Amino acid sequence: MPLIVFHSSQLLWVRLAALLFTCVAFSVAAHGAYLPHGGMADWCIFCWAFSFACTLLVLLVEQFGLQARAPVSWSNFPITIACYAALLCLSASIIFPVFFLKNQSVHGEVRTYRIVSTVFSCLAAIAYMGEVSLTKARPGEVAGYMATAPGLLKVCQTFVACIIFILVSEPVSYDHHPALKWCMAVYCICFILSMAVVVLCVGECTGCLPIPFSKFLSAYGLLAVIMYLSATILWPVFQFDKQYGGRRDDSKLITVAVFTAINFLLYLADLAYTARLVFVTV
Template sequence: MPVTVTRTTITTTSSSSGLGFPTTVGSARALTQPLGLLRLLQLISTCVAFSLVASVGAWTGNMGNWSMFTWCFCFAVTLVILIVELGGLQARFPLSWRNFPITYACYAALFCLSASIIYPATYVQFLSHGRSRDHAIAATAFSCIACLAYATEVAWTRARPGEITGYMATVPGLLKVLETFVACIIFAFISEPYLYQHQPALEWCVAVYSICFILAAVAILLNLGDCTNMLPVPFPSFLSALALLSVLFYATALVIWPLYQFDEKYGGQPRRSMDVSCGNRHTYYVCSWDRRLAVAILTAINLLAYVADLVYSARLVFVRV
């Protein structure tokens, strides 16, 4: 249901909160609604997380930078969402407001989840006992709180059976977010070219990750920009073709990546002890063998996501027919 706000009236909508009662927009009372209070919790928890870390300089290296970026980014976008809703500016927002908040909330939940795992695993455990470590542990706790808050928003605002809403609030839409996020994590782990440039088969895997990421990102952007009617084919058919292609591509990567990374016949290293970069454990550093294993696991996760996406997308096509 579109939201209309004038200078003298406050218009409400019952579909934005997903809780079964109206949400007030264009007024400070928007913050007293359950969804508004939840977003305030998101804002505060991410602010506290990056403030605790920044106050003692407790971030170093790629993983520390990733965590700091996550908390700052989530704080900034959540603040923008609150300002838009307080000012009743949804109609002037450049992206589809039916799709943007839940898309962002899903990304933010995954971002904060990754920071809550990566930051303590690659940074906090190496800190000596003291003020910096205490701040880092507290920041991790607030990151977990933010993750739960964003996940709760996704659960509250996702589409229910029979409900008319934006595509990104449906299961296939949320799966698109998961697929692109997992691909981003894969890119982070294969940021060192020596992991794949020695074998054309491994370069194919990198091409698979890139192509599927671009296709999923295009589907998300089309929905955020309300541009799905610009496609030469029906959008459900486009989604089904995209999901089928991605499943086939990822199936090849799931076989090729472990084969060439862990099978000695193809120059791989089946055991972690064979990787000299894993011999000495350095702070803030993830060795090559661990990176290869992480990519193999993430490839399997994304393949499962694309299979589920294909099932839901094919169902939409049959329903349309």
């Protein structure tokens, strides 16, 4: 019978803490928070459950020493999962109290359950941020691409794009002018390419590209910056200017404009880091 030996480390304890916090968050919410079905309630439950399941998978693989048998790059997979989990739990920590605590006429145990879920969601987000901090590449250290700043920025770019997709899809807010359709094309193209980079790195398939991976990153980074710059300018102009049928008081459209600008800055930082990695270190 195989003996499992737990090698104590700071990283192990951080992962166990994240596992516990996410488990408590979704268990309490599902047990006594009396959340409505669908919408943001399901999103928050998904954030906690997905993070819990992925962290449990990482812990089991590492404790059983199965990294070499995993069909993914183990230098890239755990930190990618941790970064996504940090963003998911952070979003749930903001969304859950806004939708299910603020201005809600709930009292007694139901309110207590919801407060507990919020607290443990915040703790989970902090734990995952700690894991990312512990596993990211240090200067001069040889590590997987996803452990570097450009790799982590790719995760953030795809996550922000997903938020934009949710905001513009219900109701559809990009179909009344060709410029807005271009903005939507920018979001989709850049999301697909960034996600493709993440999948290629985690799946150890970067060698399948017809050009060197570093050149692909540089070319794509420059293209994404130019495209997002155009979207950052066009989206507010054609959404808020009354000359083009704009709607000034729509908070969703304002949020999309803000997240578009955030993603532009993320792609700009990504291009700067990629240029430094490719042209300075080579």
